Amino acid sequence: MAFQLHTLIFAIPVAIRFQERPLFAAVLIVAITTLFKSYPSVADMSLLLGLVPLYYEIFKYMRYAFVLSNAMVYALVLAPLFWHLWIYQGSGNANFFYAATLVYAASQILLVIDLVQSMIRRDIDEAYPSERNNLGDHAVSSNAPAPPLEPEAGTYDRMSRFFQRYTGMALPAAQTLDKQTLTAERRKADIKKCVENRDYLMRNNPIIVFMLDEMEKLGCPFKREHIRCTPCDDLRSGGFSPDRGIQLCANHFMSTSHMKVTLAHELVHAYDHCRFNMDLSNCLHHACTEIRAASLSGDCNIIREMNRRNYALSKQHQACVKRRAILSLKANPCCSAPGAAEEAVNKVFKSCFRDTRPFDEIYFGF
Known part of the structure; x- marks a missing residue:
């Protein structure tokens, strides 16, 4: 009953917003009804997909066409297979079929959102054509016919431009320079944020x-000049060198807590x-x-281990300390021989793990 009430709840705002487009409002109500049916079927989606092409002119405004099509194909292909x-x-497993139905429902939600925003954008373009076709200082005369609307770039074009900007390939020299400038500005911002967090931790973290x-x-x-953000x-x-002090990698911190550890x-x-x-x-x-650094710094606390998908009923902290110490040791050229890191860690683990200086004990909550 609760699901069926959603159709009534959404009917009022849909009717108000699209009162001049009653057929489109009806299509949306069909989409919402399909979404909230207690026992959905493929036939429901077939009816909706048969009605959507009535407004083919809004397809050029849709943002998620590529994602939608892939999600629907995924659900329609795998759901019958998992059911069988x-x-x-x-x-x-029933969970496999359930996962496919979740993708099916998510694609329906995305379709409703995309239909609504596409129609609203189309209405805005029709109401303000001069805004849509921005001609700079040359305003369109009120007596002159408005130029035809140019369709926006499709999904393929938008994705192509995104990957061009991301990789720097096939970009004009000016755009490549802009990307380099943005990278430099981002590095400056990362370093500034790192310095602020470093100073805050040095003043306030117990x-x-x-x-x-x-x-x-x-x-x-150890003063601020001995802890560099680069x-x-x-x-x-981060890293430590006896000659250069502590280095904090400004572009790799996810949070202040990460920097603290x-x-x-x-x-x-x-x-x-x-x-x-x-x-x-x-x-x-x-x-x-x-071993001491992994144990005493909070690098192996329960939250971080859960984020790494490492679970154990007992001695999880010890297992984490060993694992992290071995990984660090393998990066040392002097200890990179096969088995050398494991042998060294196992040999000193018992005595070094018990050594908690300068702390009285291991603070698991840190």
Whole structure:
């Protein structure tokens, strides 16, 4: 009953908005009825698709024609197949059929949205032809006939231009230059945002402030100039070098929380280097600091592990620390031999995992 009420709810605004186009309003009501039927069938969609071509002139305004056609083909091909596998063969799963029906429903929703916005855009173009055909300073005379409407670029043309701009291929020199300018401006914006977040964390985040205080007690104070925000070409979010300090990859941070974990991770490396004078060419030294950094920085907290699709009933934190340490060690040329990273991590894991200095314990909620 609740689904059937939607037809009545939507009928009033549709009738008001398209009161001068009663046939189009009827087509929309058919589409909405098809969408909210409790037990839909292919025949319902067939009726709707048979009525839509009555307004073929709005096709040029549709934005999602490509997505719509693919979604409908997907649903119409796979739904009967999944039904057969589920009901008759017994080798399928009801969820497969359910997924196909979700795509079918989503395509109907998208079709209704596209029909409405296309007709509204067509009405605007008819009401304001001079706005549609922008002639710059040369206004169209009120006595002169309006020039014919030019159809907008189709889906293929829009996608072609998008990929041209994205890849820089087959673009005029001026547009390529614009893309380079936009890239430079984006890098500046990334660096500015990174610096702001870095300064905020150094002032306000308790873990970062604590680590900086402990570094100062050891005689290795870390100031803003020791933590640089720079763009990076690879996929890492940060790094530590005894000679250059901490690097934060300004273009790879998804949030302030992401930067917080990265900065804490690198500060653990800096702390270990200051306190123990590590030799990063020694795989055991490198393994130990990577274990501590992964464990103490929050890199292996439950939320981040769930986002990585890693689940376990017990010892998930230890498994994550080992995995992250091995990945970092494999990037070290001195430890890149087959099995070298795993061997080094396993050898020092027990003692280094228990070492939580400068913290009293591992803060799982960080």
